[in-house]
Amino acid sequence: MNKRGLLYFTLSEIEPRVWFMLTGCNFRCRGCFRPARDGGGTLLTASETLERMERACQNYYGEVPVEAMITGGEPTTDKEYLLSLVKGLKAKGFEKIVLMTNGYELGIDEEYVPELEEAGLTEAHVDLKAYSEDVHRWYTGKSNKPVLSAIEKLSASGIELLVQTIYMPGIVDEGEVEQIATFLASLNPKIRYRINPFASVFAYEKVTRRPTLEEMERAYEIALKYLPNTIISRSCYREYPTPPPQKTWITVYPDLTVERRGMKDQAEERLSWLSRVRLREGVVEDWQKEEWDFTLRHSLVGISELSAKHYKAQEDAGSGRVKVKFPQALHGLTKTGWTELDCDGSTTIEGAMKSLVERYGEKFSETVLEVDGANGEIKIKRSFNVYLNGMNIKNLRGTKSEVHGNDEIIILSWVSGG
Numbered sequence: 391m392n393k394r395g396l397l398y399f400t401l402s403e404i405e406p407r408v409w410f411m412l413t414g415c416n417f418r419c420r421g422c423f424r425p426a427r428d429g430g431g432t433l434l435t436a437s438e439t440l441e442r443m444e445r446a447c448q449n450y451y452g453e454v455p456v457e458a459m460i461t462g463g464e465p466t467t468d469k470e471y472l473l474s475l476v477k478g479l480k481a482k483g484f485e486k487i488v489l490m491t492n493g494y495e496l497g498i499d500e501e502y503v504p505e506l507e508e509a510g511l512t513e514a515h516v517d518l519k520a521y522s523e524d525v526h527r528w529y530t531g532k533s534n535k536p537v538l539s540a541i542e543k544l545s546a547s548g549i550e551l552l553v554q555t556i557y558m559p560g561i562v563d564e565g566e567v568e569q570i571a572t573f574l575a576s577l578n579p580k581i582r583y584r585i586n587p588f589a590s591v592f593a594y595e596k597v598t599r600r601p602t603l604e605e606m607e608r609a610y611e612i613a614l615k616y617l618p619n620t621i622i623s624r625s626c627y628r629e630y631p632t633p634p635p636q637k638t639w640i641t642v643y644p645d646l647t648v649e650r651r652g653m654k655d656q657a658e659e660r661l662s663w664l665s666r667v668r669l670r671e672g673v674v675e676d677w678q679k680e681e682w683d684f685t686l687r688h689s690l691v692g693i694s695e696l697s698a699k700h701y702k703a704q705e706d707a708g709s710g711r712v713k714v715k716f717p718q719a720l721h722g723l724t725k726t727g728w729t730e731l732d733c734d735g736s737t738t739i740e741g742a743m744k745s746l747v748e749r750y751g752e753k754f755s756e757t758v759l760e761v762d763g764a765n766g767e768i769k770i771k772r773s774f775n776v777y778l779n780g781m782n783i784k785n786l787r788g789t790k791s792e793v794h795g796n797d798e799i800i801i802l803s804w805v806s807g808g
């Protein structure tokens with residue numbers, strides 16, 4: 391049985407979900423920001439990987455989750471390993487199995503996509519680095535024909551598809567985005583398309599600068615003309631929708647040691663990789679200057695949410711249910727990671743919180759809420775943050791923010807335990 395390098399698993403603190411970080415890649419993107427590209431990690435067969443994943447999840451969650459994301463590096467370079475991994479996840483009861491890929495191998499091997507579908511893959515996120523062949527070759531070292539072919543195959547399959555592009559001013563900008571959007575729309579205008587901003591600070595080669603908010607907005611408007619399911623990225627957040635700086639996640643290494651890490655740790659990992667492989671002077675100073683450009687990223691979340699909400703409303707109009715997700719820290723109280731509330735017409739965050747108190751009792755109120763004695767107004771305790779469709783309610787109308795059927799509320803704890 392073939393072995394692949396596993397760098398670590400990442401476990402979500404929001405709800406049971408596991409990422410597999412596999413090492414090695416068949417591309418050499420100039421702007422690569424992934425240390426896993428260069429191989430390394432612990433060599434394991436697919437069944438050894440699954441066995442360690444199961445132990446890691448049992449130790450942390452007390453159960454095996456139903457959502458897995460397979461990423462890297464490039465996960466598709468060993469077909470036998472990947473098929474065994476996906477089959478194994480399906481056999482263990484995983485319901486959502488997502489592959490994050492550059493698509494190249496899937497386009498070369500005619501049987502790869504159908505075999506992945508049969509194995510149980512439910513979703514693929516394909517990076518389309520550029521539409522123009524010469525730009526793609528210059529940036530990745532490989533032709534984009536197989537990538538385009540993989541996208542066609544996935545679009546025609548039962549695997550849900552998301553295509554992503556990194557906006558790089560002067561290289562992959564409005565013109566490329568328009569060509570990509572036209573190509574995707576010709577396959578299926580409902581394809582989900584995400585545009586991510588280039589983060590020059592972490593790039594292997596600083597091929598360009600980071601885009602401005604205005605450039606991202608223009609690219610978004612252009613893509614939207616062809617693809618109504620366009621969003622601008624939140625992908626630089628480790629997981630939707632938590633903004634930094636309070637975000638952390640659980641890293642489990644192949645020897646099952648555990649570390650809680652955050653954006654700063656990830657930045658350090660990338661910067662130390664860059665210093666090692668590029669001997670790039672000044673990377674740390676760059677990082678200090680740019681600091682992830684939180685303003686740009688927060689603004690992008692706003693744009694993205696408008697779009698996501700628009701389509702959600704279009705697709706699910708009238709289902710009248712509001713999904714509420716709880717942090718690990720509340721699971722002892724709620725006995726569940728999420729629930730749904732009835733919502734005919736509209737309510738507010740305050741109304742939703744009252745419904746949760748009715749459902750989970752006064753203990754929920756004491757833990758999460760503060761009641762202003764003077765006017766009975768409900769506030770969220772400082773140790774919790776509440777997000778409505780990805781936006782912190784502090785940036786909306788607080789507990790007076792309106793909630794409608796099909797909305798999603800996520801409660802996060804700043805002190806959620808592991």
Ligand code: SF4
Binds near residue numbers: 464
């Ligand atoms: S960006 Fe992704 S596809 Fe490109 S070299 Fe890095 S890991 Fe490989």
